[in-house]
Amino acid sequence: MTVAERPADKHASWRGRAESAEADRTSAETDDAESIKELRSQSRRLLGWMMRPHKKAIGFLCGILVVQNFTSMATPLLVMFGIDHAIPAIGERDDYSVLIAIAVTFAAVAIVKYVCVRLYIAQSAKVGNAMLYALRNRVFRKFQALSVSFHERFTSGRVTARQSSDMEAIREMTENGVDDLVLAGLNVVTITIVMLVLDPLLAAVSLMTFPLMLLLGRWFSRVSALAYRRARETVALLIVYFVESMGGVRAVQAYRREERDRELFADLNTDNRFAQAKGHQQNAFMSGGMRAIGHLATVVVLLFGGWQVMQGNTEVGVLAAFLLYMKRFFDPLNELVQFYNVLQSATSALEKLSGVLDEEVEVPEPEEPRAIERPSGELRFANVRFQYREDHVVLPGLDLLVPGGQTLALVGATGAGKTTIAKLVSRFYDPTAGSVALDGVDLRDLSEQDLRENIVMITQENFLFNGTIAENIELGSPGSSRDRIVEAAEVVGAHEFIESLPEGYDTHVRKRGGRLSAGQRQLVVFARAFLADPRVLILDEATSSLDIPSERLVQRALRTILADRTAIIIAHRLSTVEIADRVLVLEQGRIIEDGRPADLIDHGGQYATLHRQWEDSLV
Numbered sequence: 001m002t003v004a005e006r007p008a009d010k011h012a013s014w015r016g017r018a019e020s021a022e023a024d025r026t027s028a029e030t031d032d033a034e035s036i037k038e039l040r041s042q043s044r045r046l047l048g049w050m051m052r053p054h055k056k057a058i059g060f061l062c063g064i065l066v067v068q069n070f071t072s073m074a075t076p077l078l079v080m081f082g083i084d085h086a087i088p089a090i091g092e093r094d095d096y097s098v099l100i101a102i103a104v105t106f107a108a109v110a111i112v113k114y115v116c117v118r119l120y121i122a123q124s125a126k127v128g129n130a131m132l133y134a135l136r137n138r139v140f141r142k143f144q145a146l147s148v149s150f151h152e153r154f155t156s157g158r159v160t161a162r163q164s165s166d167m168e169a170i171r172e173m174t175e176n177g178v179d180d181l182v183l184a185g186l187n188v189v190t191i192t193i194v195m196l197v198l199d200p201l202l203a204a205v206s207l208m209t210f211p212l213m214l215l216l217g218r219w220f221s222r223v224s225a226l227a228y229r230r231a232r233e234t235v236a237l238l239i240v241y242f243v244e245s246m247g248g249v250r251a252v253q254a255y256r257r258e259e260r261d262r263e264l265f266a267d268l269n270t271d272n273r274f275a276q277a278k279g280h281q282q283n284a285f286m287s288g289g290m291r292a293i294g295h296l297a298t299v300v301v302l303l304f305g306g307w308q309v310m311q312g313n314t315e316v317g318v319l320a321a322f323l324l325y326m327k328r329f330f331d332p333l334n335e336l337v338q339f340y341n342v343l344q345s346a347t348s349a350l351e352k353l354s355g356v357l358d359e360e361v362e363v364p365e366p367e368e369p370r371a372i373e374r375p376s377g378e379l380r381f382a383n384v385r386f387q388y389r390e391d392h393v394v395l396p397g398l399d400l401l402v403p404g405g406q407t408l409a410l411v412g413a414t415g416a417g418k419t420t421i422a423k424l425v426s427r428f429y430d431p432t433a434g435s436v437a438l439d440g441v442d443l444r445d446l447s448e449q450d451l452r453e454n455i456v457m458i459t460q461e462n463f464l465f466n467g468t469i470a471e472n473i474e475l476g477s478p479g480s481s482r483d484r485i486v487e488a489a490e491v492v493g494a495h496e497f498i499e500s501l502p503e504g505y506d507t508h509v510r511k512r513g514g515r516l517s518a519g520q521r522q523l524v525v526f527a528r529a530f531l532a533d534p535r536v537l538i539l540d541e542a543t544s545s546l547d548i549p550s551e552r553l554v555q556r557a558l559r560t561i562l563a564d565r566t567a568i569i570i571a572h573r574l575s576t577v578e579i580a581d582r583v584l585v586l587e588q589g590r591i592i593e594d595g596r597p598a599d600l601i602d603h604g605g606q607y608a609t610l611h612r613q614w615e616d617s618l619v
């Protein structure tokens with residue numbers, strides 16, 4: 001079965017979306033001359049950055065390759081001397097000295113070559129490892145520094161692909177093949193020179209097949225660029241799909257999506273298989289072709305050279321040297337064909353990585369942060385306009401003053417913009433226009449540290465880090481004593497369940513807190529926030545994942561947790577909203593009601609309706 005016969009694509013739409021999502025542009029994938037130039041210079045800069053600390057070592061490696069190249073040049077010459085001078089000397093004068101001298105030189109060359117190869121492999125692996133080490137760290141730090149908005153666009157699967165398959169491609173390049181590339185280049189030049197010096201006519205005939213080889217090489221680089229690109233894309237899609245499907249494995253099982261996911265995966269896997277097969281077919285054709293051309297060249301040299309020897313125009317030794325040089329000429333080029341694939345992958349990996357590294361941090365740290373002493377927690381939205389995308393305004397113009405210490409509840413239909421307001425207060429995003437300020441200081445002027453110390457947001461995704469429960473609570477205020485950690489757990493009502501665990505506070509939460517229930521995880525997160533003691537606490541649907549008994553527990557603790565600080569609560573259950581001092585009802589990013597809960601109920605608007613429905617549901 002060939003690629004063309006691949007079964008009809010049943011999942012074209014997912015693939016389309018995934019492909020466009022995975023389309024971090026690389027030069028092989030865009031026709032726009034400007035962006036190709038930009039990408040190339042980006043990745044050259046990155047390569048330069050990787051190589052800079054190792055300038056000396058790389059220079060040393062190049063030196064080794066030059067010496068190694070000379071050793072390969074020497075052996076055919078020694079053979080030539082052997083045939084043309086050493087053997088005649090024995091025949092004519094019974095003189096073995098020339099042959100012995102040649103043998104000794106031969107041995108010396110072999111030793112030099114051994115040293116070169118050994119040094120090269122050890123040194124290049126060291127340099128390659130060091131470069132990769134620095135790159136991995138840099139990419140990790142960059143992904144960490146990039147804003148939430150970047151990660152909302154750039155899926156976890158793609159992040160994984162950058163750290164795995166792209167790094168692997170670069171590692172392969174640094175580990176094997178660079179020497180072939182350099183040696184092939186050196187060989188072509190030096191062999192041509194030596195042959196021209198030895199016998200210009202025979203050299204011209206020997207190199208006649210060179211243009212043929214160049215043509216084949218050009219053809220191959222064009223078609224294989226396509227095939228290998230396809231192969232790389234399909235591998236990346238496999239990784240992206242795998243990571244995302246496994247990341248959501250609970251949902252997949254809950255909704256019985258296994259069958260569909262399996263089909264999709266098998267489909268992508270098939271794509272990859274055929275893309276790889278196509279690449280290998282071309283590779284086979286190219287390798288075979290190169291070898292055939294090499295042999296053809298040898299035949300030509302043998303025929304023409306033999307005739308020349310018969311005519312007395314050249315020596316047998318020269319012909320022998322030429323035949324050996326032909327082999328040395330074509331063999332590295334053959335290796336290069338294999339390396340071409342590695343080089344292509346590495347180039348596009350470099351382009352993708354440099355693309356990520358050049359991403360701008362959308363919420364940059366201020367150059368000169370403004371200090372904020374003992375803030376009261378007053379929040380002010382001044383004419384805030386916000387949109388995630390060009391075509392859709394989420395907040396058209398929000399004016400809002402939340403005095404320090406107030407507990408504010410946000411109510412409104414899904415999509416009204418509640419979470420967006422919370423994200424703006426946490427500065428996951430900056431407003432498109434207008435400003436958000438804490439105690440009169442624009443959030444953009446606050447240092448990251450002040451921001452994170454003063455404003456904490458808890459969402460439904462109650463994330464626990466790998467470690468013990470105590471460590472997870474301690475994150476709120478690193479360095480806290482065990483007493484304070486326990487106290488925080490007691491306040492939020494988490495102490496009892498933690499004590500009932502096998503190792504109490506020292507129980508390890510499994511990856512993603514797998515051992516605890518959603519409600520228990522949320523209680524741990526509450527304890528962490530309480531220990532952090534921020535001026536502003538935001539709860540975005542934070543109690544929605546709790547079962548009724550756990551919610552009661554938190555409910556009771558909530559008054560304590562929220563006392564003495566500004567709080568923004570987003571909740572569907574009005575039981576949580578009731579404790580607020582003030583309620584805002586939002587509709588499409590606009591405030592349509594604003595007041596104390598009791599007043600709003602009397603006022604008979606939307607909140608009153610919601611409240612009546614909630615009361616009815618309780619009966």
Ligand SMILES: Nc1ncnc2c1ncn2[C@@H]1O[C@H](COP(=O)(O)OP(=O)(O)O)[C@@H](O)[C@H]1O
Nearest residue numbers: 152388389394413414415416417418419420421
């Ligand atoms: N990351 C995002 N990118 C693009 N649009 C978004 C993003 N997050 C939310 N939106 C859009 O912004 C609007 C408000 O969303 P959100 O603030 O999450 O509403 P709520 O929390 O009130 O349900 C919705 O129309 C939603 O589709």
Ligand SMILES: [Mg+2]
Nearest residue numbers: 418419420540
């Ligand atoms: Mg929301």
